[in-house]
Amino acid sequence: MNNKTIKFPRKSAPEKSARMVETIVGCKWSLTVYNLLHNDIRRPGEMVRNVEGLTTKVLNTCLKRNIEFGILERKTYNEIPPRVEYRVTKFGHKFIQILDELEKLQAEIDCEKA
């Protein structure tokens, strides 16, 4: 028997976080919403007003999905009228950073093909 042969186990893939990438990238508006939040536009009404083609219904589906993943959180302020704002969670910041890295990589791919 060759002593130099080490047995490597199969390395399992980060399937859940990869599925997040897949779902969020497949979602037409998530990246736009992150951009809005980055620009301090946090209320659903404001968001719809600030993006052409974005409807309240579609935005709500998008926000709900991001909350389920733990990327965004919803905060309600006890005011009259009640104020609802969205924020990126700590976990979400890490996730969005990965998407930014993917974007840079995408730019490299596009560059090469041009």
Place this chain on the structure above:
Amino acid sequence: MNNKTIKFPRKSAPEKSARMVETIVGCKWSLTVYNLLHNDIRRPGEMVRNVEGLTTKVLNTCLKRNIEFGILERKTYNEIPPRVEYRVTKFGHKFIQILDELEKLQAEIDCEKA
């Protein structure tokens, strides 16, 4: 008209690089191959010997896909017998780093659910 309203365009997603994540994470052996290369195991024969359950046929499909994406490169050395080795490209290193980040995120998801 409200002067404060800025129109944000829809932000397009890094679809190609996200598709790479999807494909590579879906591929049963890519992460194992990166691990082998990281441990300086670069020749297909060595790879098969060092991993339980990995066949030459499956390994070749995996290597080919990674070359197509530009993650790995194949180097042939003019020796007798000819030597073939695989290496991670500069682009590939960036991609693998993103996968590492996804793994950390995955660990956080798993932790929360435990």
